[in-house]
Amino acid sequence: MNDQSPPKRRRGCLFYGCLTGAVCLSAILVALLMGLHQLKKFIAQYTDPSPISLPAVQMSAEQIDQLHRRIDSFKDAVRSGRPTPPLELTPDEINALIATDPNLKAFKGKLYVIIEDNHLRGQISVPLAQLNLALLKHRYLNGTVAFSASIQNGNLIVVAQSVQVKGRLLPWIYMDKLRSQNLAANVNNDPQASVALNQLQSIQVKNGKLILVPKPLE
Numbered sequence: 337m338n339d340q341s342p343p344k345r346r347r348g349c350l351f352y353g354c355l356t357g358a359v360c361l362s363a364i365l366v367a368l369l370m371g372l373h374q375l376k377k378f379i380a381q382y383t384d385p386s387p388i389s390l391p392a393v394q395m396s397a398e399q400i401d402q403l404h405r406r407i408d409s410f411k412d413a414v415r416s417g418r419p420t421p422p423l424e425l426t427p428d429e430i431n432a433l434i435a436t437d438p439n440l441k442a443f444k445g446k447l448y449v450i451i452e453d454n455h456l457r458g459q460i461s462v463p464l465a466q467l468n469l470a471l472l473k474h475r476y477l478n479g480t481v482a483f484s485a486s487i488q489n490g491n492l493i494v495v496a497q498s499v500q501v502k503g504r505l506l507p508w509i510y511m512d513k514l515r516s517q518n519l520a521a522n523v524n525n526d527p528q529a530s531v532a533l534n535q536l537q538s539i540q541v542k543n544g545k546l547i548l549v550p551k552p553l554e
Contacts, residue, residue, distance in 0.1 A: 375469075375471060376471070379471060379472065379475060381501075381502070381504065382477065382479075382501045382502065382504070382506070383464060383472070383475040383477055383478075383501075384475065384476050384477075384478050384502075385474060385475060385476070386476060387445075387461040387463065387476045387478065388461045388476075388478045389461075390445060390446075390448040390459055390461060391431075391459075393431055393432050394431075394432075395429070395432045399432075400432045400436055403432060403433070404436075406423075407423065407433075410423040410550075411532075414535045414550045415535070417553060420550060422548060422550065423547070424545045424546070424547050425546045425547075425548075426451075426544065426545055426546075427449050427450055427451050427544070427546075430449045431448055431449055434447060434448075445461070446461055446463075447459070447460055448460075450480075451541060451544050451545065454541050454542050454543070454544075455482055455541065456482070456483045456541050456546065457481065457482050457483065458480070458481050458483065459479075460477065460478070460479060460480070461476055461477070461478045462476060462477045462478075463476055464476060464477055477501065478502075479499060479501035479502070480499070480500045480501075481496050481498070481499050482497045482498045482499075483495065483496055483497065483519075484497055485520075485539050485541070485546075486538070486539055487536050487537065487538050487539055490530065490533055490534040491518075491520075491524045492523055492524055492533050492539075493520060494519045494520040495515055495517070495518065495519065496511075496514050496515065496519060497515065498511065499514065535550060536548055536549065536551065537550060537551045537552070
């Protein structure tokens with residue numbers, strides 16, 4: 337393991353930025369509190385007074401630089417209409433992108449991506465102060481979220497399937513609200529992101545990797 341600090345990137349890649357950015361932490365928090373009448377009980381059962389430390393990036397600076405070059409090559413090939421194989425990203429690579437890309441700085445230290453049994457998951461540690469509620473000013477949501485991600489008619493669809501906090505699954509009444517939301521809605525509304533998404537045929541999670549499949553050339 338090379339302990340050299342990963343290099344800072346001056347520009348990001350729209351493809352992985354769209355995908356990872358779609359894990360919209362603010363949307364999760366808002367959905368959890370929609371219609372919640374027993375806020376104090378929720379605070380005691382599902383929040384903590386301090387954040388948790390998420391795992392560190394498990395890649396060297398050289399490996400991260402190679403990763404960015406590979407992603408740039410994929411992006412350039414798709415945009416120019418050249419044939420290219422699907423882009424495959426391991427959890428370590430996704431987390432390295434979160435840690436090093438300025439476009440993803442909002443998620444640094446708050447989200448750590450995991451792939452288990454071909455399911456996309458994330459460890460989260462999110463300050464609740466951003467909800468501007470006095471009772472939550474010094475509280476954190478620490479837990480694990482299971483997501484599904486897909487491309488449908490050129491739109492990115494990301495849905496939280498389950499949320500586990502302190503060993504408890506979030507009650508179904510809140511999960512029903514959360515599952516009804518596309519956490520990537522803001523990404524789809526971005527014209528530049530929409531162009532990139534239209535160049536993808538599918539997003540798959542298999543063999544421990546996140547796979548972005550471009551549309552076949554006509």
